Amino acid sequence: ELKVEQNPLFLSMQEGKNYTIYCNYSTTSDRLYWYRQDPGKSLESLFVLLSNGAVKQEGRLMASLDTKARLSTLHITAAVHDLSATYFCAEQGAQKLVFGQGTRLTINP
Amino acid sequence: KAGVTQTPRYLIKTRGQQVTLSCSPISGHRSVSWYQQTPGQGLQFLFEYFSETQRNKGNFPGRFSGRQFSNSRSEMNVSTLELGDSALYLCASSLAPRAAEAFFGQGTRLTVV
Numbered sequence: 001e002l003k004v005e006q007n008p009l010f011l012s013m014q015e016g017k018n019y020t021i022y023c024n025y026s027t028t029s030d031r032l033y034w035y036r037q038d039p040g041k042s043l044e045s046l047f048v049l050l051s052n053g054a055v056k057q058e059g060r061l062m063a064s065l066d067t068k069a070r071l072s073t074l075h076i077t078a079a080v081h082d083l084s085a086t087y088f089c090a091e092q093g094a095q096k097l098v099f100g101q102g103t104r105l106t107i108n109p
Numbered sequence: 110k111a112g113v114t115q116t117p118r119y120l121i122k123t124r125g126q127q128v129t130l131s132c133s134p135i136s137g138h139r140s141v142s143w144y145q146q147t148p149g150q151g152l153q154f155l156f157e158y159f160s161e162t163q164r165n166k167g168n169f170p171g172r173f174s175g176r177q178f179s180n181s182r183s184e185m186n187v188s189t190l191e192l193g194d195s196a197l198y199l200c201a202s203s204l205a206p207r208a209a210e211a212f213f214g215q216g217t218r219l220t221v222v
Contacts, residue, residue, distance in 0.1 A: 045210060045212065048209055
């Protein structure tokens with residue numbers, strides 16, 4: 001059964017700091033997604049990682065994929081309050097997206 | 110370009126009732142998937158439809174059903190509602206199954222009392 005695990009599940013950090021969210025998945029899937037969700041809102045697509053070694057960056061967020069280690073990371077650089085949200089990674093299974101538990105990120109001034 | 114539209118946005122129903130939720134995908138997208146999000150179970154896959162056919166179904170009881178119309182719009186139905194069905198129901202639209210990217214609607218917040 002496909003399983004995706006994120007850590008940490010909760011993260012409180014100060015503005016200006018750097019941190020990384022980790023996403024471990026269970027199969028040899030070569031497709032990994034990162035989504036952002038604000039409270040009460042839908043899922044916003046951040047990154048689609050399609051191959052081993054893929055690295056994508058958008059603003060203060062950078063995502064990478066290591067299919068051999070079955071690991072994806074979402075790195076936050078010099079965090080700002082606007083990045084406070086819940087972040088999900090999801091693995092593309094044969095039939096569906098399998099989501100991690102989500103990481104609730106709170107960035108304090 | 111219009112996004113994924115889900116209606117209604119909010120719904121309150123009583124136990125035992127049934128409910129129908131609607132999802133209109135992005136124009137040109139033919140694949141629609143449904144997910145249930147709850148605080149306890151997280152995001153769980155319900156079904157996937159493509160070209161009016163259900164391709165896959167998640168591990169949910171038969172009370173949960175769905176369909177897709179020729180214009181790719183999809184509906185899901187939950188009969189004999191239970192308190193545990195309270196959740197945010199999200200639909201995702203993509204060009205085809207396993208397309209590189211899926212776009213989510215705003216969701217329908219269902220509360221069962």
